[in-house]
Amino acid sequence: MRITGHAEVRALLSDPSYVPPSPPPGAAYGTLGWLRSQVSRFASGPVHAERRALVEERLSRLDPAALRVAAAATTRALLAAAPEGRRNASPPSPEAPSEQAAATADQEATGDLGGRVLAHGVPARVLGAALGIRDLDALVPAVETAATDYLSGAGDPGCDAAVARLLTLTGVPEITILLQAHGATTALLRNALAGPRATGSEPGTAEGLLRDTLRHDPPVQATKRVDGTGAVVEVDLTPDLPFGHGPRRCPGSDHAMAIATGILETIMESR
Numbered sequence: 001m002r003i004t005g006h007a008e009v010r011a012l013l014s015d016p017s018y019v020p021p022s023p024p025p026g027a028a029y030g031t032l033g034w035l036r037s038q039v040s041r042f043a044s045g046p047v048h049a050e051r052r053a054l055v056e057e058r059l060s061r062l063d064p065a066a067l068r069v070a071a072a073a074t075t076r077a078l079l080a081a082a083p084e085g086r087r088n089a090s091p092p093s094p095e096a097p098s099e100q101a102a103a104t105a106d107q108e109a110t111g112d113l114g115g116r117v118l119a120h121g122v123p124a125r126v127l128g129a130a131l132g133i134r135d136l137d138a139l140v141p142a143v144e145t146a147a148t149d150y151l152s153g154a155g156d157p158g159c160d161a162a163v164a165r166l167l168t169l170t171g172v173p174e175i176t177i178l179l180q181a182h183g184a185t186t187a188l189l190r191n192a193l194a195g196p197r198a199t200g201s202e203p204g205t206a207e208g209l210l211r212d213t214l215r216h217d218p219p220v221q222a223t224k225r226v227d228g229t230g231a232v233v234e235v236d237l238t239p240d241l242p243f244g245h246g247p248r249r250c251p252g253s254d255h256a257m258a259i260a261t262g263i264l265e266t267i268m269e270s271r
């Protein structure tokens with residue numbers, strides 16, 4: 001079943017009898033399956049409320065305005081590190097061929113500067129630093145790998161290794177924030193950079209472009225719930241609910257917009 005329509009979707013997402021599909025039990029400690037059984041995102045009832053409160057407490061310590069400044073500075077440094085003539089090329093990355101392939105795909109989809117920034121995990125880097133994580137060079141590739149299958153749960157041994165690495169760097173609430181944030185914020189930027197408004201003669205402000213993108217080409221287009229009988233319900237978020245709704249609404253929407261704005265305005269200035 002698929003639920004569409006603004007009022008219907010809001011009603012369903014406010015109804016506590018519809019819960020996210022639970023991860024299968026019994027996954028070994030430190031694997032992606034285990035992580036999914038520990039986060040707020042897939043929990044329900046009082047366990048969800050308790051875990052969400054821990055996430056919100058961490059997020060309350062992060063100032064969106066400071067995240068925007070940090071995202072802009074990180075993006076500027078990344079762009080400055082590329083000599084002018086090499087701005088069309090992805091950086092050499094012998095240890096991470098998949099990262100290089102992603103960089104090339106992003107560059108084709110979004111233009112050189114945007115692709116270069118997207119391929120370097122700026123959202124994870126900025127959030128990781130703000131959360132006090134020291135080894136950002138270890139953090140960013142681990143977040144990128146683990147985030148790939150975080151929502152679907154279809155992890156491979158590489159994902160499990162990334163989760164194990166993340167657990168050596170920080171705690172579950174922080175990992176929840178990083179994995180929820182990274183893919184969606186990167187996808188918002190990718191859609192904003194690839195859309196016709198980004199290449200028009202008057203692209204306007206970064207904030208305006210992001211708002212338009214959330215309305216017309218949102219990065220998270222649907223979510224899932226199960227009803228009381230266990231049947232899966234697909235919930236359409238395209239009727240202007242890009243951050244969800246109700247007790248599970250994205251708690252990081254201000255942080256997401258701040259990071260995305262800092263990155264996008266820097267790319268737009270450099271074009």
Ligand code: HEM
Pocket residue numbers: 020039040041042052055059127176177178180181182184185188219220223224237242243244245247248249250251252253255256257
């Ligand atoms: C453009 C970027 C983002 C979009 C579109 C987005 C969207 C969403 C949506 C739709 C949900 C709810 C899913 C559901 O109801 O099933 C959600 C949950 C969540 N988001 Fe975001 N998100 C973004 C970025 C972020 C960022 C930057 C953070 C943290 C800094 C974050 C943290 C979270 C967390 C922790 C949850 C789970 C909440 C819970 O379990 O109650 N998100 N997000």
